[in-house]
Amino acid sequence: MMNLNSVVLGIDLGGTKILSAAVDRQGKVLCRDLTPTPVASGHPGVIEAIKESAGRAIGHKPFDTKAVGLAAAGLVESAGGIVHTSPNLPGWTDVSITQELARTFGKPVFIINDAHAAAIGELKYGAGRGCRHFIFITLSTGIGGGLVLDGKIYEGFSGFGGEIGHMVIDDDGPECACGNRGCWEMLASGKALEREARRRIASGEPTSILSYCRPEPERAQIDCLNAKTIHTAAVNGDILALELIKRHAYYVGVGLANIVNIFNPERVIIGGGLSNIGDLLLKPAIEEAARRAFKQPFKGVRFMKAELGADAGVIGAAALAWNHVM
Structure with a gap:
C-alpha cells in the first residue's frame, strides 16, 4: 500500500514559464512552483x-515521490525521452532530457508533448471524464491538440501526432x-489575433484597444496589446475589436469543421487563453463549423470548455507518470 503522502512530480515546460507541482493520485495539486523559463541560456x-x-515545489514536504512526468511543447519522442x-525553446535539437533529470531525481522520468499531456489531464480529471473519443484543443499563443481515440491518447507512429495547429x-x-x-x-491563434490587430491599428483604423493596454518599459504601446486587451475593448463596444474577434471566430470555425469531419469525436474540448473570450468567440466559431461540417457527425459532437485551466499540462504530465507506477 502506498502511504498518504505518495505523489508524482509533474512539470510543465513552456517557452515562458516552468510549472512544477506535487500531484497525488486523485490529480490534486498539493504544492507548486512557477518560474520563468531562461530560454536564452x-x-x-x-x-x-x-x-x-522541482526542488522548490517539493521543498521539505514529507512526500514519497514515485516518479516524474514532464510536458514539453514541440516534437517530443516519448519512448526515447x-x-x-x-x-x-530556440536551439533545442534532439535533447535527451529525461536521462539527465532521472539522474538528478533518482526516479523514473516520463515525457510527453504538452498538448497531449493536457488531453490526458482532461481525460482523467476534467471535461473528458467518461468519454472515449474527444479532441482537446488549446487556443493560446499557438494552437496545440491532443487526440483521445478509443479512450487512449493517440501519439502516432513516431509520437508526433496531433499537430492540428x-x-x-x-x-x-x-x-x-x-x-x-x-x-x-x-490564422486562429492568439498570436494571429494580435498580429491582425496591430496591422489594422497601424493602418489608422479608429479604436480604443490601446487604451486598455498596460504600458511596459521600453516597449511601444501597440506592442503591449494582447488577446485580453482586444477582448476587453470588444466587451466595451469597440467596433474594431468586435470585427477582429468575428474574423478570428471564422478561422477557428474552419478548423473545428475539419476536426469534426476527420475524427467524428463525441466531444471537442477547448482550452487555452483564447477560450477565455467565451461565447463572443466560440459561439460564432461553432456556428461556422456547423455550416461547414458534415451534418451527421456535427449533430453528435458536444463542444465543451476545458476544466483544468492552466494546470492541465502539469496534471496531465503527472497522470502520465502515475500510469507507469500504479
Whole structure:
C-alpha cells in the first residue's frame, strides 16, 4: 500500500514559464512552483531551472515521490525521452532530457508533448471524464491538440501526432514558423489575433484597444496589446475589436469543421487563453463549423470548455507518470 503522502512530480515546460507541482493520485495539486523559463541560456540552463523549480515545489514536504512526468511543447519522442525540436525553446535539437533529470531525481522520468499531456489531464480529471473519443484543443499563443481515440491518447507512429495547429486552411496565408503557409495556428491563434490587430491599428483604423493596454518599459504601446486587451475593448463596444474577434471566430470555425469531419469525436474540448473570450468567440466559431461540417457527425459532437485551466499540462504530465507506477 502506498502511504498518504505518495505523489508524482509533474512539470510543465513552456517557452515562458516552468510549472512544477506535487500531484497525488486523485490529480490534486498539493504544492507548486512557477518560474520563468531562461530560454536564452539554452537547454543546459533550462534543465537546471527545471531542477531548481522541482526542488522548490517539493521543498521539505514529507512526500514519497514515485516518479516524474514532464510536458514539453514541440516534437517530443516519448519512448526515447527526447525533445527533437520546440518552437518555444530556440536551439533545442534532439535533447535527451529525461536521462539527465532521472539522474538528478533518482526516479523514473516520463515525457510527453504538452498538448497531449493536457488531453490526458482532461481525460482523467476534467471535461473528458467518461468519454472515449474527444479532441482537446488549446487556443493560446499557438494552437496545440491532443487526440483521445478509443479512450487512449493517440501519439502516432513516431509520437508526433496531433499537430492540428499545422493543418493548412489557407494555402496563400501567412508563413508559419514550421515553414508552411496558412497553418491554422497562423490564422486562429492568439498570436494571429494580435498580429491582425496591430496591422489594422497601424493602418489608422479608429479604436480604443490601446487604451486598455498596460504600458511596459521600453516597449511601444501597440506592442503591449494582447488577446485580453482586444477582448476587453470588444466587451466595451469597440467596433474594431468586435470585427477582429468575428474574423478570428471564422478561422477557428474552419478548423473545428475539419476536426469534426476527420475524427467524428463525441466531444471537442477547448482550452487555452483564447477560450477565455467565451461565447463572443466560440459561439460564432461553432456556428461556422456547423455550416461547414458534415451534418451527421456535427449533430453528435458536444463542444465543451476545458476544466483544468492552466494546470492541465502539469496534471496531465503527472497522470502520465502515475500510469507507469500504479
